[in-house]
Amino acid sequence: MPSKKKPFDVKETMKAAAEIRKGVLRALAAAGSGHIGGSMSLAEMLAVLYTDVLNIDSSVPDMPERDYVVLSKGHCGPALYSTLAYKGYFPAEELLTLNKGGTNLPSHCDRLKTTGIDISTGSLGQGISLATGVAMGKKLQGIPGTVYVIVGDGELQEGQNWEALMFIAHHKLSNIVVIVDNNGRQLDGYTADICAEEDLKAKFEAFGFEAVRADGHDVRALYDAFCAASECGKPAAVICDTVKGHGCSLSEIDGFNHYMPVSPEDAEAAIAEIDRRLEVAYEHIA
Amino acid sequence: MSILLDNFAPDTVEMRQAYCDAMIREATANEKIMVIDADVSHSVGTGRFYEAFPDRAINCGIMEAHAVGMSAGMSATGLIPFFHAFGIFATRRVFDQIFISCAYQKLNVKIIGADPGVTAATNGGTHMPFEDLGLMRLIPGATIIEPADATMYGQIVHDMASNYGIYYLRTSRRKTVRIYRDGVKFETGKAIQLYDGSDVAIIACGIMVYEAIKARDLLKAEGIDARVLDMHTLKPLDKAAVIGAAVDCGAIVTAENHNAVGGLGSAVCEAVADEYPVPVERVGVFESFGEVGTQDFLQKRFKLTAEEIARKAKICIERKGKRL
Numbered sequence: 253m254p255s256k257k258k259p260f261d262v263k264e265t266m267k268a269a270a271e272i273r274k275g276v277l278r279a280l281a282a283a284g285s286g287h288i289g290g291s292m293s294l295a296e297m298l299a300v301l302y303t304d305v306l307n308i309d310s311s312v313p314d315m316p317e318r319d320y321v322v323l324s325k326g327h328c329g330p331a332l333y334s335t336l337a338y339k340g341y342f343p344a345e346e347l348l349t350l351n352k353g354g355t356n357l358p359s360h361c362d363r364l365k366t367t368g369i370d371i372s373t374g375s376l377g378q379g380i381s382l383a384t385g386v387a388m389g390k391k392l393q394g395i396p397g398t399v400y401v402i403v404g405d406g407e408l409q410e411g412q413n414w415e416a417l418m419f420i421a422h423h424k425l426s427n428i429v430v431i432v433d434n435n436g437r438q439l440d441g442y443t444a445d446i447c448a449e450e451d452l453k454a455k456f457e458a459f460g461f462e463a464v465r466a467d468g469h470d471v472r473a474l475y476d477a478f479c480a481a482s483e484c485g486k487p488a489a490v491i492c493d494t495v496k497g498h499g500c501s502l503s504e505i506d507g508f509n510h511y512m513p514v515s516p517e518d519a520e521a522a523i524a525e526i527d528r529r530l531e532v533a534y535e536h537i538a
Numbered sequence: 539m540s541i542l543l544d545n546f547a548p549d550t551v552e553m554r555q556a557y558c559d560a561m562i563r564e565a566t567a568n569e570k571i572m573v574i575d576a577d578v579s580h581s582v583g584t585g586r587f588y589e590a591f592p593d594r595a596i597n598c599g600i601m602e603a604h605a606v607g608m609s610a611g612m613s614a615t616g617l618i619p620f621f622h623a624f625g626i627f628a629t630r631r632v633f634d635q636i637f638i639s640c641a642y643q644k645l646n647v648k649i650i651g652a653d654p655g656v657t658a659a660t661n662g663g664t665h666m667p668f669e670d671l672g673l674m675r676l677i678p679g680a681t682i683i684e685p686a687d688a689t690m691y692g693q694i695v696h697d698m699a700s701n702y703g704i705y706y707l708r709t710s711r712r713k714t715v716r717i718y719r720d721g722v723k724f725e726t727g728k729a730i731q732l733y734d735g736s737d738v739a740i741i742a743c744g745i746m747v748y749e750a751i752k753a754r755d756l757l758k759a760e761g762i763d764a765r766v767l768d769m770h771t772l773k774p775l776d777k778a779a780v781i782g783a784a785v786d787c788g789a790i791v792t793a794e795n796h797n798a799v800g801g802l803g804s805a806v807c808e809a810v811a812d813e814y815p816v817p818v819e820r821v822g823v824f825e826s827f828g829e830v831g832t833q834d835f836l837q838k839r840f841k842l843t844a845e846e847i848a849r850k851a852k853i854c855i856e857r858k859g860k861r862l
Contacts, residue, residue: 316615363643371614372643375634381604382639385611385619392572392593393615412635415601419608422599 260304263534265471268299268338270530273499274523275334275347279357280512281519282348287359288502289509290404291331293435293468293494298335300474301400305482310340313368317396320386322371324379325404325433326360333357333366341368377410379403380430384416387428398482399428406438409447414459420487421460429481430461430489433468435496439510456489468492500525541722542732546715546748549688554583554652554711556688560695561620562590568699572612574598574621576605582622582652582711602627606635606647613646618699624658625651625667625708633673641677641704648698648705649674654684654744655795656836657710658828666828667708672800674706675773681726682772684708686747687716690724690770697726708744715748727771729779735765738851739783739790743769743802745842746793746821752844753793757851764851772802780809784816789854791819793847798822817857819850 272295280286302308306319323332330350337344342356349355356365360374371382383401390397403413420428432452436443443449456463462484466477474492481488496510497503500522503512549556565571565587573587573595588595598605602623609619621628628651629636640647651670653659658666674682681703683694698705722730729741733754742750747768754764765787767779783790790810792803803820810816823840837843 371611372638375638378603378607378635378639381607381635382611382614384604385608386614387611388596388608389612389615389617392612392617395615412601412603412607415604416607419598419601419604 260472260475262472262537265299265303265475266530266533268303269295269471270526271338272298272331272334273526275337275344276330277500277514277519277522279330279334279347279350280514281516283350283352285511285513286330286350287327287510288512288514289437289496290325290328290433290435292497292499292503293433294328294331294402295499296469296471296474297402297431297433297492298331300471300478302335302339304475305478306400307397310368313341319397320370320383320399322373322379322383322386322399322401323361324373324383324401325376325407326373326379329357329359329361332361332369336366336368339368376404376407377412380413380416383428384420384425387425388423390427391425397427400431400478401428402431402433404438405432405434405436405449405452406443408432408449408452417456417459417461425487426485428487429478430456431478432489432491433494434491435494437496437510452491456491460487461489462486463489463491465491465493468494469498499529539719541719541730542717543719546717546751548713549716551688552583552711552713553688553709556691557695557709558583558586560691561587563692564695564699565591565594568618570616570618571699572596572617572619574605574609574619576600576602576621576623576627578623578652581624582650584622602632603635606632606649607639609647610639610643610645618646618648620648620650620698622650622652624653624665625670626665628652629667629670629673629706636704637677641680644679644703646702648707650707650709652709652711654708654710655823656828656833656840656842657712657745657795659833659836660830662830663828668797668823668826668828669800670706670708671772671794671796671802672804675800675805677704680704680706680773682706682708683726683770684744684772685770686744686768687714687718689716689718689720689722693724697724701726710745714745717748717751724770727774727776729776730768730770731779732766732768733764735763736787737763737789738855739765739767739787740793740847740851741767741769741780741783741790741802741806742793743772744795746795749842749844749847750793753847753851756844756848762851762855769802772805775805775809777809777813780806781814784810784814788858789817789851791821791847791851791854793821793842795842796822798824817854819854821847821850
């Protein structure tokens with residue numbers, strides 16, 4: 253059974269996911285374009301982590317015993333920035349500086365620029381190793397806290413990931429959770445067409461992980477899965493089945509949605525759509 | 539008293555043993571130091587560290603990319619990882635991991651590349667780094683050290699552990715010719731002048747420092763007075779020493795166990811071009827991959843010898859005052 257680290261409020265977390273998406277749209281509209289597909293598929297994962305799971309304090313962002321998040325798919329920085337703004341790490345207006353010269357919010361996550369970013373990422377395939385180092389450093393020094401590392405399914409084509417997984421299993425690291433944003437797509441198309449990964453759960457299990465699949469857009473399922481993963485006492489992975497671009501019709505397209513132009517009008521319409529969808533979803537819960 | 543020994547002879551201990559001794563001493567005083575290996579612990583000589591500090595040494599297995607990334611993550615929690623591999627695997631194979639996972643985000647990882655250049659000897663071309671210095675010089679903020687012998691290991695390791703940032707230590711693991719007396723002072727970024735001279739300056743690093751000393755004797759027999767500098771720190775380069783050599787001698791020969799592009803020769807050329815152009819001749823490996831053989835054979839094969847330094851010194855002196 254998952255622990256009740258914090259009282260779980262489905263509506264509150266769904267609202268957080270909606271706000272994260274809205275922040276992404278505002279940021280991308282201000283920038284004119286950006287990595288929308290992979291940012292949108294992350295919204296529920298980040299909402300659950302930052303609203304319900306992580307031991308963090310935005311007023312003490314470098315608290316040593318904090319839980320860490322490593323967004324290995326670093327190009328989805330806008331989703332993490334939107335989350336951090338929502339959680340009060342910096343003012344929401346700062347999202348409008350995305351990718352502008354001198355900004356603290358570059359396209360890819362940068363620990364030296366952005367309050368609340370623990371590890372810089374952007375060169376795919378390196379995040380699990382970095383997260384493993386943080387987890388190992390915590391373990392060796394007796395520092396509490398879990399490291400949550402989010403990778404894309406396409407990103408798992410990079411070989412270094414599998415080196416890291418083998419290492420985590422060998423060292424029986426239980427203070428790290430690997431989260432896969434399994435949206436089935438990569439920049440150039442569908443992962444199944446480019447280099448199919450087949451059964452990721454079986455692959456993780458073969459590497460010695462406790463692996464589960466979860467609906468990556470169901471906050472309750474994600475909450476249960478993340479809590480179980482962090483408490484299972486073994487190397488753990490949560491494979492989150494998602495839809496690239498999920499959340500608004502602007503990015504829910506079969507065509508290229510890895511990186512899209514976003515106009516202010518696009519963003520306004522998408523934000524209104526997200527609000528409408530949230531209301532409908534609330535009615536289903538009630 | 540000279541900082542140099544009266545007689546130069548192969549050291550009684552291997553470089554790797556001296557290195558490991560230095561690491562154990564430093565780690566005794568600094569509990570943050572970690573040793574990270576990628577399955578060549580036996581070769582690079584960190585084995586006794588595992589006995590001394592079993593909880594502070596991790597052999598990752600044959601996964602250099604992960605080992606570097608993991609080291610970077612560890613350093614984010616305050617530990618000081620020293621990652622060891624053969625030079626090619628410590629740099630070329632993991633260049634992006636060093637660049638992005640370590641240096642770009644200003645983490646604190648120390649990289650030790652064993653078997654530089656021809657010291658890889660019988661491991662041959664696949665294991666012979668002639669380009670590691672060039673690669674590492676391209677990393678903003680990195681510090682690069684290649685000592686001539688094992689004398690200064692204690693100070694070097696202390697310096698690496700005490701100063702935050704990316705270090706690359708390029709070092710042979712075998713017995714090397716001992717040139718320094720005990721107690722010689724090592725200072726990062728400060729070249730050591732072994733001999734003064736006014737006709738030409740020989741600027742060398744690593745195993746080529748001993749060749750430079752021998753070249754000085756060859757030149758002296760011909761009435762040429764050569765200054766000899768041990769440029770143990772390639773980055774940050776001791777520009778004052780380089781420019782001083784340019785001003786005082788008017789001609790410079792560089793000598794490195796590395797490609798003539800990218801390493802010490804390039805660094806010296808850049809420095810004099812920026813501030814005080816004089817003729818520079820480079821001794822190094824030109825447009826070649828490594829090969830198999832004894833170190834002695836390979837030094838002759840690639841002209842990494844005192845004779846070649848002396849030959850190029852004379853060419854360089856001839857060029858003085860001519861159109862550069």
